[in-house]
Amino acid sequence: MLLDNLLILGSQNSKEIDQELSRDQIFPVQILNKDDSITPINFFNSWGEVGVSSMAWHPSLKNKLFISINSEIRLLDTNTKSYEMLDLGQVGDLHDIDFLHDELWISNTEFDEALHFDISLNHIIKRISLNEYRSDKELLGETEYTKDRFHCNQVFIDYNDDLCVLIHHITGWQYFRTVMETLIRRQGDGGIINLDKKRIMQLKLQSPHSVRKINGEYWIQDSTDQTTKIYSKNWELVDSIKTGGFGRGVAFSEEDHVAYIGISATRKRYLRVIPSGGKHDNRIMVVDIHNRNELETISIPNIEQLDNLYILDDKMKATLEGLDVPN
Numbered sequence: 001m002l003l004d005n006l007l008i009l010g011s012q013n014s015k016e017i018d019q020e021l022s023r024d025q026i027f028p029v030q031i032l033n034k035d036d037s038i039t040p041i042n043f044f045n046s047w048g049e050v051g052v053s054s055m056a057w058h059p060s061l062k063n064k065l066f067i068s069i070n071s072e073i074r075l076l077d078t079n080t081k082s083y084e085m086l087d088l089g090q091v092g093d094l095h096d097i098d099f100l101h102d103e104l105w106i107s108n109t110e111f112d113e114a115l116h117f118d119i120s121l122n123h124i125i126k127r128i129s130l131n132e133y134r135s136d137k138e139l140l141g142e143t144e145y146t147k148d149r150f151h152c153n154q155v156f157i158d159y160n161d162d163l164c165v166l167i168h169h170i171t172g173w174q175y176f177r178t179v180m181e182t183l184i185r186r187q188g189d190g191g192i193i194n195l196d197k198k199r200i201m202q203l204k205l206q207s208p209h210s211v212r213k214i215n216g217e218y219w220i221q222d223s224t225d226q227t228t229k230i231y232s233k234n235w236e237l238v239d240s241i242k243t244g245g246f247g248r249g250v251a252f253s254e255e256d257h258v259a260y261i262g263i264s265a266t267r268k269r270y271l272r273v274i275p276s277g278g279k280h281d282n283r284i285m286v287v288d289i290h291n292r293n294e295l296e297t298i299s300i301p302n303i304e305q306l307d308n309l310y311i312l313d314d315k316m317k318a319t320l321e322g323l324d325v326p327n
Contacts, residue, residue: 002286002296003256005317006032007310009249010282010303011051011070020304027302028052031317032284032309036298043081043323047074053307054097056104057316061119066104068094073106078319081327087123088115095153096210096308100163105155107165112150112172114165114195130165133193133200134172149174150193156211158218159233162196166211166220170202190222192235201235209248210308214259215289221247221261228261228287241292245280249308252289261285262306282306 008030013019028051029044044052048069056066065076067083071092074083092110099105106115108127116126130150151168158164168174170191190205206224217238218231223246230239249262265282282303286296300306312320 002032002034002036002298003258004251004253004260005034005312005314006251006260006284007055007312007316007320008032008038008262008284008300008303008306009052009055009308010300010306011048011053013304014050018304021302023050025302026051026304029320030300030302031312031320032298032300038301039321040302041320041323051303051305051307053095055308055310056097056099058099058102058119060102063319066097068097068106070094073097078323081323086117088117089124089127091115096155098155100155100157107153107155109151109153112152112167114152114155114163128195130167130172130193153209154211156213158192158194159213159216162194164192164194164196166190166192166208168205168207170200203229203231203235203237205229207246210250210262212250212252212259214252215254219250219252219259221250223247230292239292241287241294243285245283249306251309251311253311254289257289258295259287259289260309260311261287262309264306265304284309 010028012021012023012026027040027045028047029041031039052067053070054068063078065078067074067076073086075086076083090111091108095107095109097106104117104119106117108115112130114128115124118125130152150172152165154166156164168190170189190208191203192201205222209221209223211218211220220229222229226243226245228241228243228247232238243261243263245263247261247263250259252259263283263285266280282300284298285294288295
């Protein structure tokens with residue numbers, strides 16, 4: 001039995017070669033109830049070309065949900081069930097959106113920017129580009145290719161109250177190579193950029209996602225390594241949890257001593273070239289925060305990729321379920 005109700009966000013795989021479900025088989029917003037049953041929120045079934053990637057809400061904004069569907073963010077009024085698109089300018093491949101110190105921050109992943117959106121003025125008031133952190137490009141072999149990309153996928157506040165970003169490629173260059181006729185990204189150079197101190201922390205992570213501050217530590221999904229890495233406040237590695245899959249999306253309750261880790265099903269094109277231990281379903285791994293032990297694993301149907309998850313209180317659970325109730 002779960003200790004919390006969870007909001008699960010997911011999508012269809014973006015590349016056709018990886019797709020096994022059609023878009024109409026994808027339920028991008030679902031609630032995993034405490035009894036392990038799953039309730040799809042059908043209101044969102046058609047949202048997004050492939051699904052829903054992130055969601056944010058604030059206690060001072062009643063009946064308002066900010067919802068990222070990869071290429072845009074919609075502000076939903078849960079009373080009227082109507083929405084408006086935020087004016088964000090040039091954006092793409094939007095990942096996490098979060099309220100940090102009551103301010104909405106957006107990871108504009110395709111363009112390697114951290115965006116500060118003012119919810120009262122209803123527009124972007126700060127665009128922080130990562131271009132100044134780009135280093136020189138390495139010399140390439142005959143089968144290697146590059147793209148100028150940090151892949152900034154989360155903006156967060158660290159324990160020193162500094163604004164930081166989590167990125168896949170610390171040099172600002174994404175390297176590819178051809179393996180068995182498949183184009184594969186080089187991994188292992190992910191880390192953190194502290195935007196306030198202009199400091200780069202090379203953590204040698206492989207496709208990192210979902211950094212969380214838990215019990216005085218940082219938990220980061222080292223996704224392609226199929227582990228959760230745990231760091232001290234000084235970014236020293238203190239532990240590692242094997243997840244057996246590509247982790248993205250984490251919710252936790254320090255009061256209940258549990259962390260919920262989202263793990264995506266193995267994509268078809270990677271089965272031949274990365275250690276996978278076989279193909280896995282999309283699932284939630286429940287972990288004891290103190291001893292790092294796995295407590296339970298729950299499969300999540302009707303998605304091909306798990307994008308995010310959140311703990312729901314009773315009020316927000318009822319609000320989401322109410323979207324499927326006719327007016």
